[in-house]
Structures are given as C-alpha cells and as structure tokens.
Amino acid sequence: MSRNQVELEAKLFKGFADQSRLLILSTILGQPKTVSEIVDETKLSQPNTSAHLACLLECGLIRNEKKGREVFYEVSGKEVVGMLQQAQKVLKKHSKEIYECTNY
Amino acid sequence: MSRNQVELEAKLFKGFADQSRLLILSTILGQPKTVSEIVDETKLSQPNTSAHLACLLECGLIRNEKKGREVFYEVSGKEVVGMLQQAQKVLKKHSKEIYECTNY
DNA sequence: CAAACATATAACTATGTAGTAATATGTTTG
DNA sequence: CAAACATATTACTACATAGTTATATGTTTG
Numbered sequence: 583m584s585r586n587q588v589e590l591e592a593k594l595f596k597g598f599a600d601q602s603r604l605l606i607l608s609t610i611l612g613q614p615k616t617v618s619e620i621v622d623e624t625k626l627s628q629p630n631t632s633a634h635l636a637c638l639l640e641c642g643l644i645r646n647e648k649k650g651r652e653v654f655y656e657v658s659g660k661e662v663v664g665m666l667q668q669a670q671k672v673l674k675k676h677s678k679e680i681y682e683c684t685n686y
Numbered sequence: 687m688s689r690n691q692v693e694l695e696a697k698l699f700k701g702f703a704d705q706s707r708l709l710i711l712s713t714i715l716g717q718p719k720t721v722s723e724i725v726d727e728t729k730l731s732q733p734n735t736s737a738h739l740a741c742l743l744e745c746g747l748i749r750n751e752k753k754g755r756e757v758f759y760e761v762s763g764k765e766v767v768g769m770l771q772q773a774q775k776v777l778k779k780h781s782k783e784i785y786e787c788t789n790y
Numbered sequence: 791c792a793a794a795c796a797t798a799t800a801a802c803t804a805t806g807t808a809g810t811a812a813t814a815t816g817t818t819t820g
Numbered sequence: 821c822a823a824a825c826a827t828a829t830t831a832c833t834a835c836a837t838a839g840t841t842a843t844a845t846g847t848t849t850g
Binding site: 583585587588589591592593594595596597598599600601604605636640641642658659661664665666668669670671672675677678679681682683684686 | 788
C-alpha cells in the first residue's frame with residue numbers, strides 16, 4: 583500500500599479515535615440533531631462540541647444543514663455507519679485486551 | 687451508548703490511527719512476517735517497529751509466535767481485516783475531504 | 791562460551807491535539 | 821432594532837504519544 587494511502591487511512595481513523603467524537607457520532611446515529619441537543623446529551627462543552635463537529639464535518643464523516651439559527655448534524659452515509667459497526671465486531675472479540683491495553 | 691463502550695471504542699480506533707501502525711498492518715496482511723522483515727519493508731527503525739508491534743499486540747489486533755530468535759507477527763483475525771476493508775470503503779467516498787482536512 | 795544476531799525496553803524530546811475561557815458571528819423575536 | 825439565542829472561532833494550556841538513541845535480553849552458531 584502506498585504512503586499516501588496509508589496517510590489518508592490514518593487520518594480517517596483519527597477522526598474516530600476520540601471519545602468525544604465517538605460520543606457525538608453515537609448521538610446522531612439515525613436522527614439528525616442540533617448542536618444544542620448534542621451538547622445536552624453528551625455533556626460536552628459547547629465550544630468543544632462545535633470544534634469536534636467541525637472536525638468530523640471537514641473529513642466528510644458527518645454533514646450539516648442550517649435551519650434558521652440552528653444547525654442540524656447527521657452521519658454522512660452508510661460507509662461511516664459500517665465503520666462503527668465493524669468496530670463493534672472487533673470489540674466483541676477483543677474488548678478484554680483493549681480494556682487492559684495501557685498504550686493509550 | 688455507555689461511556690465505557692465509547693472509551694473502549696476510542697482505544698480501538700487509536701490502534702489504527704497511526705501511519706506507522708497501518709503500514710505495519712498492511713505489511714503483514716495475509717502472511718506472518720518477522721520483525722526484521724517488517725523493518726526492511728516499512729523502513730521504520732527497529733525500536734520504533736517493536737514498540738508499535740507491542741502496542742498492536744497488547745490490543746489484540748495482531749498476534750505473534752516466537753521461533754528461535756525470530757518473532758513472527760500476523761493480523762489476529764478477520765474482524766481486524768474487516769476494519770481495514772471498511773476503511774477503504776469510506777476512503778473511496780471521502781478521500782478528497784480527508785485529504786484536504788487540516789485538523790490532523 | 792564468546793561473538794553475532796534478533797528483538798525488546800528505557801529514558802528522553804518534540805509535537806500534535808483536546809479542552810477551556812473568552813469572544814465573535816449570525817439569527818430570531820418582542 | 822435591541823436583546824436573547826445558537827453556533828463558531830480564537831488564543832491558550834496541558835497532556836498524550838511517536839520517534840530517537842542507547843542499552844538490555846534472549847538465542848543461535850562457530
């Protein structure tokens with residue numbers, strides 16, 4: 583695999599490799615939500631939430647739609663959902679090791 | 687989704703969220719390789735390679751087998767391969783955005 | 791058994807990025 | 821149109837972790 587491919591792939595995984603972003607993603611899985619709703623449900627601060635949303639948006643993992651002064655965010659497609667589902671499959675097998683893993 | 691679940695999931699994704707580790711994983715996809723072979727093919731330093739292998743091993747994403755003074759590493763199962771394949775699917779759709787993404 | 795080899799570990803540095811506090815931008819409403 | 825509201829941005833700090841150099845551990849072989 584080419585270095586460029588690997589670099590892109592690493593960037594993609596980094597999008598998912600953060601508790602706050604995963605929390606946000608799980609919150610908007612299925613139904614679009616406004617920033618305020620996401621803030622309420624995740625208990626993340628508003629600026630922090632906005633920053634993570636911007637991050638996910640720029641990578642194309644989510645999309646948004648402005649309605650008046652509110653902005654609705656949703657997961658951008660089934661490929662992204664597929665990633666999260668595949669992660670669950672890995673966790674089903676390896677949650678113990680990952681739980682005990684001290685590297686990060 | 688519970689905080690614990692999210693924490694585990696983030697740890698899992700962090701395992702994949704690094705160029706060097708992805709490079710190593712792509713190198714041993716299919717056939718087991720020794721550390722030396724991995725070092726040769728990836729051009730990573732030997733200590734760096736060992737550290738990443740230890741990291742992937744502890745998380746259960748790869749496994750190893752010692753044969754004399756050599757240690758062979760291989761991807762631990764089809765769930766892990768599935769993650770990498772699913773990542774390719776996402777990249778097929780979003781490589782442009784991810785390429786242009788400046789967050790990391 | 792000493793030397794060469796294969797891998798792992800330790801200590802350290804540098805960098806990337808998550809979080810916060812403060813503020814800016816844009817939108818609705820009374 | 822001023823005040824309240826919803827979201828985004830900026831500047832900053834703190835921490836996690838990738839990489840390097842040096843060294844340790846364990847294994848084969850002459």
